[in-house]
Amino acid sequence: MSKVNPKFAIELSKYGSNDFHACFNCGNCTATCSLSNAEDSFPRELIRYATLGLENELKASLKPWECYYCGDCSIQCPRQAEPGELMMSLRRWLTSKYDWTGLSGVFYRSLSVTILAFVLIFAAVLILADSFAWNLQNMMHVGHLFEMTVIFMVLLVIFIPNLLRMWYFTILKPNVKAHPKIYFIALSDLFVHMFTQKRMKDCETKDNFRWLEHFILVIAYLSLLFTTVFLNWFNTESLFVVILGYVESFFIFIITIDFVSSRINKNKALNKFSQLSDWLFVIWLMIMGLTAFFVRLFIDTGIIENNKWVYIIHFTILAQWALIIVPFGKWTHFLYRSFAMYFSKIKSLAIAQ
Amino acid sequence: MKERIGVYICHCGGNISDYVDVEELSKMFYKEDNIVVSKNVMFVCADSSQKAMIADIQEYKLDAIVVCSCSPKLHLHTFRNVAACAGLNPFNYVQVNIREQCSWPHSDHPHEATVKAAGLIRAGINRVSHSESLENIEIEVKKSALIIGAGVAGMKAAIELARSGNEVFLVEKDYFVGGHIAQKGQLFMSDQEGKDVITSLYHEIKKYPNITLFTGSTIEKVSGSLGSFHIELKVKPRYINPRVDKQTVKSVMDECPIEIDDPFNLGLVKRKVIYKNYPEALPDLPVVDAEALKVFPDFVAKYKSVLNLTEEEQIISLMAGSVLVTTGYDDYLPKEGEFGYKTLENVITLPELNRLMELNPNKLVYGGKEIKSIAFIYCVGSRQSKGENRFCSRQCCTSAIYTSLQLKKKYKDIQAYHIYRDIRTYGKQEVLYEQSSKQGDLYFKYEEKEMPVIEREGKSLIVKIKDYLTARKQLEIETDMVVLVTGMMPRKDALQISELFKIPVGSDRFFNEIHPKLKPVETVIKGVYIAGACQGPKNITESVQSSLAATSKIIALLKKGSFSADPIIARIDMDACSWCDKCAEVCDYSALKMIEMNGKMVAGVNKAMCAGCGICAPVCPENAIEIAQYTDKEIEAMIDGFLAKLEINEKEGGSDSTPKESAIRMEEYPQVWKEILAVMKDGKYTIPQIAENSKLNSELVTYHLMTMNKYGIVVPDGMDDKEMYYYYKENEDSH
């Protein structure tokens, strides 16, 4: 027996979706969605849960992560209930539910808190620079250390507990009995989805270009991370690493530029409604690529000493990215989505047993 | 006995002649003595054939005709007209149906079909030779109409009937006009207030001196028939002196000490025993509940100039040419315990909620508590697959949804839950459904086999439902109030009206029209019409539409001043009749009454009321009754004719004419077909084009082309750009 809660709609509207009440359950959206199938049927089912405020059912569901927001359902909906946007909002809402700190929810819901956090980080960077008497060498060294530590801390303190929570909500609580062997077998799915976004290619309205862009962006981003953190790009003598870094940051910049412009033009269904978190994600990624590129360029042209501000900006962007967007913002979707595919594989294998 | 009979046997373009040997039959009957003309015709109903028949009747001085073709339902009047045009009495014509009764049902036995057709035609010839010339019955129609029920349907009809100059008697059972609409607040789709609609209709009625409104009145007796119905009315008194000024009456009302349940407000509040349904109710004169006031003699004595408790009921007689029944419907009243009605607090019906909203303009309060959420349960008392109300009440979905929109507008913060079986907001009403969803109303779907259950839990009600929109999950809805969306029912006292006027009721117990599509406001009783919700569930638009349809029928009837009826009715042999009363007992139309004839009591037939059904004839022990056109002589002659021995030669190869084979045997086709096909060789043509190119007469082309079409030798291929003629082309498959 589940209790109907009409107030849930108010909460969900803070994560973006406002129109889902218009739904009259015709099922056109589910019929159109090329990723939905008989076993995993959506988005109508989730619209229904959202309308009735059945939070437990929503929390236990992995389906929001199976949607890649092609927007076909929203185009077909006869009531303009924007089912695709609801799926997106549910992903944001779920992110905030998985996050044990609750900060994700705060950042999603409140613009002023988000701005405040960004400003504070900027101030901290300035204070730090000042304490090093604006010595670039030292600052870069600290920056490098910072990057390393944060990666591990975020993984340890935020991501691992959150993924465990996600596992609890979707596997443990709904009583899915899966043999440890299954966890191992399903691992391949996790990696395939994490690095290739394979499902996006399953969409019928295949946008191969978008998929390719996305794919390159993920690879470029991850390898730039590797290049800066482990190959120490800003400090390396290896010509190969230097060029590698240039290429990577160039790709990041070009692709994010395209993403930003399509959000501005709203030329695709998925770009019709952009939330703060969507803007922050692409813009910060773009500036990060750009400033990294310039920092290295200034080093190579020897003008960095007179233009320390480039590094200050790069470092600020990096810190904001690593402390807010990665652990609490849209970046997490990358992680949750792959794990959702992993968990749902586990679920289906467990049921098949 | 008729001596010069014409027999016309139709091919029906092959429909008949493919199986019944019409040529042989026409030759056979031609040999008989009293038959002057016997023809077989491609399409007997075609204009040219009709003209030829008229010429025959006049040229050969025919005294009767028999047309052997299709059902009389199709062409009885066509050939009656043919006879009349030729100067022959239309009743000296008999229709024999050899298509529906011979060629179609016996297509597998063409010879037997021909034999049967011969028997039927012979019977028809025998019948027509005994036929009498009859004249239509002309009935005088009084220029007045009686309307029963002053709801929206009746009021609108009264205005339109009066506008075209007729005397109108509008009879209302209640003391105030308006029917159900007066009880509603705003109405869907016009957003007008129900009482405003009634007020404006009432003022319009008052503009016509030829409308007499009787309130507090019921029909007691009805006699007579179309043209002159005699009606007896009982008018109940208001027990109040109409000459006293309004101010005084009002002060007496205010001072009145007793309060009783208020049926107009569905028992939600009490009312005085000197009352109006609502302050603006019309006519603007209160009514006194005399019984209740009798126990207060002092009060009555004090205001004896105003109160008049000794006033008596009146019986009034009226004459009306036609009657319109607009008695409306009753709201379904849930049984005790049905979804917690009367057994759980805060479970009410939709009409009750509508009154409650009228009584609570600012804050929705019930039982002392403000209502913040309402669950509507749909289809209560309607669509019962096992109960007696199988129909859908048609307007309640829209009404519940519209009410929900009103709730939000009026009281702002209120959550509505709609628990439905299907949403039937047809036509323009669909937009209301969308608005309601978008304002945040929640919808749930249940099935009749798994009804929602309502329980009380603390201060709230809990509705437990198996929701078909959520994979039949068990859900609980917590709500302050449950509203049962009750449907429309036939009036409890509808049977009384039905008996008085002999209006049939359907299995749903609403009044029945003759045909829901073709005669939607006519009843089998001539001159009696029905409209509005007494026919079945309708919203206001639909009620008024039917009421105006009935009105225009009545206006046409009254305008002529007379009515021409079929003369096929019962007649009494005065000498044989001994007035035993047996016939009157069986007559469903009350057409038989005792009359005095030359000092003798005999049965008399009311020509306007008799439907010619014939039930009375066989029950008469004296055999004193016969029905025109169905006299014993005619019927016996038909039987003789049908049984007479016949010699018919079996047609060669008659039984294998299926379309496919016909198409293959192309060479055998008549010259005309070859000529037509020659013209059509290189493309598609319309009939006029073929006629022109082939130099054939266009009627001939029509007949043959239709037959060729039937056999698949040609096929239609679109229309010309004026959409006047079809194109035909040769069928490739037929080679």
Ligand SMILES: Cc1cc2nc3c(=O)[nH]c(=O)nc-3n(C[C@H](O)[C@H](O)[C@H](O)COP(=O)(O)OP(=O)(O)OC[C@H]3O[C@@H](n4cnc5c(N)ncnc54)[C@H](O)[C@@H]3O)c2cc1C
């Ligand atoms: C809850 C509810 C809400 C509705 N809301 C709307 C709306 O918003 N919009 C809309 O279009 N429709 C609405 N409807 C439908 C509307 O009420 C009907 O279409 C309309 O009332 C039908 O009118 P009527 O004149 O046929 O019948 P009625 O309104 O029933 O009037 C019949 C009249 O005949 C009188 N009468 C009955 N028997 C006799 C007798 N034997 N002798 C003399 N008089 C008699 C009655 O007293 C009454 O005055 C609603 C219906 C319901 C149940």
Ligand code: SF4
């Ligand atoms: S297509 Fe629109 S109205 Fe239909 S079920 Fe999906 S969201 Fe609801």
Ligand code: SF4
């Ligand atoms: S946005 Fe695309 S993938 Fe997501 S639910 Fe709609 S149709 Fe399916």
Ligand code: SF4
């Ligand atoms: S109109 Fe709607 S509520 Fe009324 S009986 Fe029909 S389906 Fe049920």
Ligand code: SF4
């Ligand atoms: S024919 Fe029928 S309607 Fe006419 S009087 Fe006889 S029983 Fe009555």
